[in-house]
Amino acid sequence: MTQELNFDVVVIGAGPAGLAAALATDQAGAKTLLIEREARLGGILKQCIHDGFGLVRYGEKLSGPEYAERFIEQLPGSGVTTWTLSFVSEIRREQNESILTVITREGMQQVRTRALVLATGCRERTSRQIGVHGRHCAGVFTAGTAQYYTNILGKLPTRRCVILGSGDIGLIMARRLTLEGAEVVGVYEAKPTPSGLTRNVSQCLWDFEIPLHTSKTVTRVIGDARLSAVEIASVDACMCPIAGTEEIIPCDALILSVGLIPENELAESIGVPLDSKTKGAVVDERNETLLRGVFACGNALHVNDLVDYVSESGEIAGKAAADPLNCARGLVPVECDHTLLYVVPQRICRNAAETERIFFFRSARDMDNATLTITKGGNTLVTKKFAHLRPPEMERLALTFSAEQLNGTEPLRFHLEEITNDK
Ligand SMILES: Cc1cc2nc3c(=O)[nH]c(=O)nc-3n(C[C@H](O)[C@H](O)[C@H](O)COP(=O)(O)OP(=O)(O)OC[C@H]3O[C@@H](n4cnc5c(N)ncnc54)[C@H](O)[C@@H]3O)c2cc1C
Incomplete structure (x- = not known):
């Protein structure tokens, strides 16, 4: 085993989530290592040769490899260190730091980092x-x-x-x-x-x-x-x-x-709490898990319908990992009832009031003319109408709350209601 290496941020998985996260941490000035077990970067996109990727992000219909290339081509001009054919086999925690054992072509490496981004994707049932x-x-x-x-x-x-x-x-x-x-x-x-x-x-x-x-x-x-x-x-x-x-x-x-299941064996091995609905980590709006310094994004966090949102979640996690909060987070739980399949993030940080937060949710069944209400302790904070909701189609919401709205320990509750004609 060689000498222990040190990075500010280590990103595991170089699919679209990991690529976006690594580029975001690098842009924020963090010394970043991106680790991928396969020989080539791009994750599952390498085999998706049909088009339809990037409509939201670029307004273009790209194939999977073309979409991945938009990120991969930025790596040589960045400061990101990239290891391919390298497999993270074990993670240990020491205080708030993570020590990774990585199997590489050169042998076993130990890497220490203060911030870890899990972008390990999902696997098929x-x-x-x-x-x-x-x-x-x-x-x-x-x-x-x-x-x-x-x-x-x-x-x-x-x-x-x-x-x-x-x-x-x-x-x-x-x-x-x-x-x-x-x-x-x-x-x-x-x-x-x-x-x-x-x-x-x-x-x-x-x-x-x-x-x-x-x-x-x-x-x-x-x-x-x-x-x-x-x-x-x-x-x-x-x-x-x-x-x-x-x-x-x-x-x-x-x-x-x-069906697809988020790949979270590494997260579980270090005790990251998972959400039974998404099978991914419980995170706040910065995609930080309940374990400080450990972030999750992409399909490892929840199975996304569009790769554009996967990249967005990687960027959110990357930016936050480069600049971890050193204060108490003051988390407000985010919950949903049986009308939704799930909502992510499952926590929001009370200290970050007035900042825009991105929520993703899926309805539990097909609904037309549905109204989403978000309440906290009996107060309605948000109502929003949707013409159509279908469980396969993920919904994205950008919301800002005031400090006053986030006061108190009660959870934010998401609820959907279909407005039928006889109402
Ligand atoms: C088989 C399959 C086909 C798909 N086809 C489509 C499609 O046609 N169209 C579509 O819109 N979406 C498709 N998807 C959804 C697609 O996965 C997502 O849109 C997106 O690619 C997810 O990005 P990601 O970075 O989260 O995960 P991935 O692209 O899966 O990347 C995760 C990366 O992490 C690496 N990794 C995992 N564990 C480790 C470890 N311990 N050490 C090192 N590296 C590790 C993996 O090798 C992989 O490269 C498909 C998903 C799957 C599983």
């Missing part, structure tokens, strides 16, 4: 996690793995497939595989409505006449060495398969797009 029955033979892929085979390795993983789940990656892969000459028999979704963005349902399924079957799931995979068919069944309102509705669909692959 697998067939084991959703309990698909049958032999787990070859031919069962997550949509991200199928995307990696097709776009990075140039190998077609299927000739005729069924896609389970209508998350965005599954929708994008339905179109991608069709363009490569494979037959996508259909996308099957257990819920009554699709899980992906409306624009992806339209551009990836309807434009290519790929059928979407809602309230249906895969109950069994069939095959020995390689998958040869799947069994599909309708599901009831509780998502339980309905006996007698089974049908067998011959195919050579089952592609799963059944």
Whole structure:
């Protein structure tokens, strides 16, 4: 093991969140190290060769690699030290500092830092996690793995497939595989409505006449060495398969797009409290976790729908990590009821009144003409109307509160209400 190195800020993960965070800390004058376990920077964007990235940030339709390049090309002119093929295997805490063990090509390195930014992304749920029955033979892929085979390795993983789940990656892969000459028999979704963005349902399924079957799931995979068919069944309102509705669909692959989970093993190992709703860290508006000096951003914090927001959250975390608060934070809890899936941040800092804070939330169900109210101790601080809210589409809110509004220990409570015509 070599001598311990010292950095003001260490960013783990060089996807869009980590790249934005590292550039922001560098611009704020902090000595920054960016660590990435893969050989190339850009995270998952490297394999997303379709367009649609950067509409919010740049007003342009970029591919994933083009979007990532906008950040990567700034690195040589910055002071950021970048390590690729380097894996953070362990973090220890000493007072408010973090000591990282990093496996690199040159051997094991110890790095000490006063501020750590976790930008480790998310991972896909697998067939084991959703309990698909049958032999787990070859031919069962997550949509991200199928995307990696097709776009990075140039190998077609299927000739005729069924896609389970209508998350965005599954929708994008339905179109991608069709363009490569494979037959996508259909996308099957257990819920009554699709899980992906409306624009992806339209551009990836309807434009290519790929059928979407809602309230249906895969109950069994069939095959020995390689998958040869799947069994599909309708599901009831509780998502339980309905006996007698089974049908067998011959195919050579089952592609799963059944959800993403923030990657937070490192955060958990140092005791960062996680939110059971987002599966990411509990943070304040500066994206600082409840462990001082540890920040989280991007998909490690919560699964974002647009990469533009991922970069924004990286910048927020980076700026704050470069200039950590050395005073008590005075945190006000932020809560939501059953009408929302979640709200981030889950805390706000009372000391930072009058500054603009960015909130992200998702509604718990489809709503038209909805009103969001934010209350504190019986006082209504904010009301805002939304024409349409859909759980797959994340909402962004920029809000400013006065010191007076943030007085007291009561939480800020988010609540949504749909205004029906008979009200
Ligand atoms: C398979 C997949 C496909 C996707 N496709 C699309 C798409 O088509 N369109 C779309 O809009 N969004 C897509 N997304 C969503 C996309 O992930 C986000 O928009 C965005 O890329 C998330 O950025 P991030 O920086 O938070 O995470 P990522 O891009 O996942 O980057 C995280 C980085 O952290 C690194 N890392 C993790 N742990 C460690 C460690 N211990 N040590 C060192 N490095 C580490 C990883 O190697 C990775 O490079 C996809 C997500 C997944 C998982």
